Amino acid sequence: EDQVTQSPEALRLQEGESSSLNCSYTVSGLRGLFWYRQDPGKGPEFLFTLYSAGEEKEKERLKATLTKKESFLHITAPKPEDSATYLCAVQLFGSQGNLIFGKGTKLSVKP
Amino acid sequence: NAGVTQTPKFQVLKTGQSMTLQCAQDMNHNSMYWYRQDPGMGLRLIYYSASEGTTDKGEVPNGYNVSRLNKREFSLRLESAAPSQTSVYFCASTTRDGTYGYTFGSGTRLTVV
Numbered sequence: 001e002d003q004v005t006q007s008p009e010a011l012r013l014q015e016g017e018s019s020s021l022n023c024s025y026t027v028s029g030l031r032g033l034f035w036y037r038q039d040p041g042k043g044p045e046f047l048f049t050l051y052s053a054g055e056e057k058e059k060e061r062l063k064a065t066l067t068k069k070e071s072f073l074h075i076t077a078p079k080p081e082d083s084a085t086y087l088c089a090v091q092l093f094g095s096q097g098n099l100i101f102g103k104g105t106k107l108s109v110k111p
Numbered sequence: 112n113a114g115v116t117q118t119p120k121f122q123v124l125k126t127g128q129s130m131t132l133q134c135a136q137d138m139n140h141n142s143m144y145w146y147r148q149d150p151g152m153g154l155r156l157i158y159y160s161a162s163e164g165t166t167d168k169g170e171v172p173n174g175y176n177v178s179r180l181n182k183r184e185f186s187l188r189l190e191s192a193a194p195s196q197t198s199v200y201f202c203a204s205t206t207r208d209g210t211y212g213y214t215f216g217s218g219t220r221l222t223v224v
Contacts, residue, residue, distance in 0.1 A: 032209065034212065034213070036215075041217075041218075042217055042218070043115075043201050043203075043215030043216050043217050043218050044154075044201070044213075044215045045215070046212030046213060046214065049209075049211075049212055087153075087154070089154075091209055096142070096159065096161040096167070097142045097144075097159070097161060097205060097209045098144070098156055098159060098169065099144075099154075099156070099209075099213065101146075101153045101154040101155075102153060103151065103152070103153040104153060
């Protein structure tokens with residue numbers, strides 16, 4: 001069964017304290033891995049797509065990396081405005097674009 | 112603003128009532144999706160439409176029907192609402208292969224009592 005697991009479920013950081021979120025996957029035929037940010041009461045907001053092992057993408061304080069079994073979202077020197085739930089999703093070959101989501105990591109950054 | 116628009120934002124139904132959730136996108140996307148989000152469960156796919164004129168079941172289709180009215184609009188219907196359908200519903204759209212990510216609407220929070 002195709003599965004996406006995110007850890008930790010929740011993460012509390014002090015402002016400026018760098019850390020990483022993990023997304024591990026067990027799927028048949030990964031086409032792409034997506035990272036989203038979701039604020040309370042809002043829909044997910046697209047951050048990155050990664051397609052091949054070794055690929056990296058950056059946006060402001062966020063950097064996403066991909067291996068054959070997992071992806072990391074590194075947050076460097078986070079600010080309180082980075083507080084949100086971060087969702088990981090995978091797209092499989094032949095899936096007509098459907099995404100399989102993990103349950104998310106809720107990040108809180110305290111000033 | 113360009114994006115995905117969902118209506119209504121909030122709805123309370125009694126068990127057995129019916130309703131239709133509306134979704135429209137103005138980005139000329141081919142594919143559209145309906146997800147539900149429940150605490151501790153993550154986002155789960157209900158139905159999708161890979162292109163205008165086609166619809167298919169996702170992971171949790173029971174109790175729902177959909178209509179791809181045209182390229183812009185994709186509606187989700189609950190024929191006889193049940194308390195288990197209390198959830199937040201999100202519509203999303205993307206280009207045919209999803210290369211540039213999926214754009215989500217702001218959601219419909221549905222409570223069935």
